[in-house]
Amino acid sequence: MARYIFVTGGVVSSLGKGLSSASLAYLLQSRGFKVRIRKLDPYLNVDPGTMSPFQHGEVFVTDDGAETDLDLGHYERFSGISAKQSDNITTGQIYSDVLKKERKGKYLGKTVQVIPHVTDRIKEFIKYDIKNEDFVICEIGGTVGDIESLPFVEAIRQFSNDVGKKNTLFIHLTLVPYMKASDEIKTKPTQHSVKELRSIGIQPDIIICRCERSIPLDQKKKISLFCNVDIKNVIQTIDVKTIYEAPISFNSEKLDKQVLDYFNIKSKKNVNLNPWKNITTVVLNPKKYVNIAIIGKYVNLKDAYKSLDEALVHGGIFNNLKVNLVRIESDNLKPSDINKKLKNVSGILIPGGFGKRGTEGKIAAIRYARKNKIPFLGICFGMQMAIIEFARNVLNIKKASSTEFKQKCIPVIGLINEWQKNGKTIKGTNKDLGGTMRLGSYDAELINNSLIRSIYKSKIIKERHRHRYEVNINFRNQFEKKGLIFSGNSPDKNLPEIIELKNHPWFIGVQFHPEFKSRPLSPHPLFSSFIKAAKNHKK
Numbered sequence: 001m002a003r004y005i006f007v008t009g010g011v012v013s014s015l016g017k018g019l020s021s022a023s024l025a026y027l028l029q030s031r032g033f034k035v036r037i038r039k040l041d042p043y044l045n046v047d048p049g050t051m052s053p054f055q056h057g058e059v060f061v062t063d064d065g066a067e068t069d070l071d072l073g074h075y076e077r078f079s080g081i082s083a084k085q086s087d088n089i090t091t092g093q094i095y096s097d098v099l100k101k102e103r104k105g106k107y108l109g110k111t112v113q114v115i116p117h118v119t120d121r122i123k124e125f126i127k128y129d130i131k132n133e134d135f136v137i138c139e140i141g142g143t144v145g146d147i148e149s150l151p152f153v154e155a156i157r158q159f160s161n162d163v164g165k166k167n168t169l170f171i172h173l174t175l176v177p178y179m180k181a182s183d184e185i186k187t188k189p190t191q192h193s194v195k196e197l198r199s200i201g202i203q204p205d206i207i208i209c210r211c212e213r214s215i216p217l218d219q220k221k222k223i224s225l226f227c228n229v230d231i232k233n234v235i236q237t238i239d240v241k242t243i244y245e246a247p248i249s250f251n252s253e254k255l256d257k258q259v260l261d262y263f264n265i266k267s268k269k270n271v272n273l274n275p276w277k278n279i280t281t282v283v284l285n286p287k288k289y290v291n292i293a294i295i296g297k298y299v300n301l302k303d304a305y306k307s308l309d310e311a312l313v314h315g316g317i318f319n320n321l322k323v324n325l326v327r328i329e330s331d332n333l334k335p336s337d338i339n340k341k342l343k344n345v346s347g348i349l350i351p352g353g354f355g356k357r358g359t360e361g362k363i364a365a366i367r368y369a370r371k372n373k374i375p376f377l378g379i380c381f382g383m384q385m386a387i388i389e390f391a392r393n394v395l396n397i398k399k400a401s402s403t404e405f406k407q408k409c410i411p412v413i414g415l416i417n418e419w420q421k422n423g424k425t426i427k428g429t430n431k432d433l434g435g436t437m438r439l440g441s442y443d444a445e446l447i448n449n450s451l452i453r454s455i456y457k458s459k460i461i462k463e464r465h466r467h468r469y470e471v472n473i474n475f476r477n478q479f480e481k482k483g484l485i486f487s488g489n490s491p492d493k494n495l496p497e498i499i500e501l502k503n504h505p506w507f508i509g510v511q512f513h514p515e516f517k518s519r520p521l522s523p524h525p526l527f528s529s530f531i532k533a534a535k536n537h538k539k
């Protein structure tokens with residue numbers, strides 16, 4: 001039977017629950033166990049798909065087409081395990097399921113209540129689709145004490161009772177601040193947070209203390225005494241210089257050992273930390289660098305392009321150099337400023353995006369990349385903008401645009417209303433905004449003798465999508481005659497998936513999001529190649 005590890009957070013948010021859970025997953029996997037990681041989010045949105053990046057950072061997309069919390073991205077990148085739809089649930093989803101059931105009369109006339117109906121649904125989710133996993137790590141979003149997270153905490157309390165205490169482990173992550181004025185480490189916030197957790201029925205088994213500096217033994221003893229936790233299970237996590245050090249640091253603090261000891265399980269293998277040590281060395285001691293411009297609407301927002309930022313770092317690791325991201329707000333990018341702003345960059349990237357705002361600046365930057373032969377990568381919206389730029393400035397179709405933001409135009413980009421998946425036709429709907437996109441993993445066929453084929457070294461690739469609009473296939477001949485080729489296409493050949501320029505050292509647009517599949521220990525070939533091209537351009 002699977003063992004369940006629940007991770008809660010206290011005192012403040014952003015302590016790194018996601019990274020702690022992901023690092024633990026890596027360590028357990030490396031010791032030879034099968035692990036699954038899930039996230040329970042307390043907000044009322046059914047999924048984060050309709051949330052603005054200002055609210056919640058990036059929307060991460062899984063192979064099976066779920067729009068999920070960005071923590072699932074951390075999980076994948078650290079553990080190497082591909083997340084699934086069934087690994088993320090929100091309060092909104094839980095309530096929506098419970099209410100649907102109520103409308104169908106499935107509760108047989110009973111009063112529908114948080115306990116047991118909502119908590120039962122949460123417990124079903126925790127166990128759903130678990131087969132031969134040794135460990136299931138469930139991170140509870142939010143901070144203990146929030147009204148929103150109460151049903152989740154109650155559900156995991158019951159869960160532990162249902163499957164037995166010896167099969168469940170509660171980890172609580174808290175803050176242990178250092179007070180400069182008194183030169184002291186303070187344990188009180190941790191004591192309070194654990195008191196709060198105990199008042200709702202959960203006694204943590206392991207406390208992870210996030211701190212700026214090492215916690216002296218006396219303070220550890222205090223936490224152990226007041227919080228009723230074995231001193232060996234008071235584990236410190238000191239701020240690391242790069243997130244890639246996290247698995248190394250948790251292992252040296254014996255988190256994985258304590259988890260196995262708790263369950264009385266012997267490790268199957270020795271942990272292998274060498275891959276993390278190697279990339280930490282590269283990241284912390286860069287010898288060379290390249291400047292890459294990212295032009296988008298949310299570039300100054302931490303986490304809005306989380307996977308993308310990470311994938312670029314991975315590309316840097318592959319090429320043994322540091323990638324400096326030059327973040328350029330597309331809203332303020334006037335075509336007349338382009339030369340000045342892009343003067344010192346060796347590569348230009350336009351990421352995914354939605355809506356008209358900032359598009360003219362992006363199009364002007366693409367023109368600059370095309371004409372000056374600067375390596376260019378357009379992702380999803382970025383590819384669509386590259387098509388518009390080429391149509392307007394090379395094909396001379398001045399009214400070329402996308403029906404996403406201009407109805408009266410020549411639609412080189414248009415709404416797709418049906419597409420194929422696994423031999424089935426899927427119809428798009430323009431009614432609801434949530435869940436109506438072409439989402440998840442799709443095959444693309446790469447043509448011979450193309451740059452993209454040499455990068456992937458494979459004819460068929462699988463990449464993740466998240467969009468409603470598509471390049472209009474009817475313009476294909478016009479584009480190809482002038483040197484912009486459709487080098488990757490859906491297997492039925494109706495949907496262009498990749499474009500590239502013939503007379504350019506490295507100019508690629510992709511309709512999908514390769515950044516979701518890049519991992520520090522296996523950088524995505526597209527990013528490795530893009531950064532390599534930028535490095536060569538610099539010389």
Ligand code: GLN
Pocket residue numbers: 351352353354355379380381382404466467468469470
């Ligand atoms: N807005 C565009 C579309 O829906 C692109 C989306 C994206 O970049 N993810 O097709």
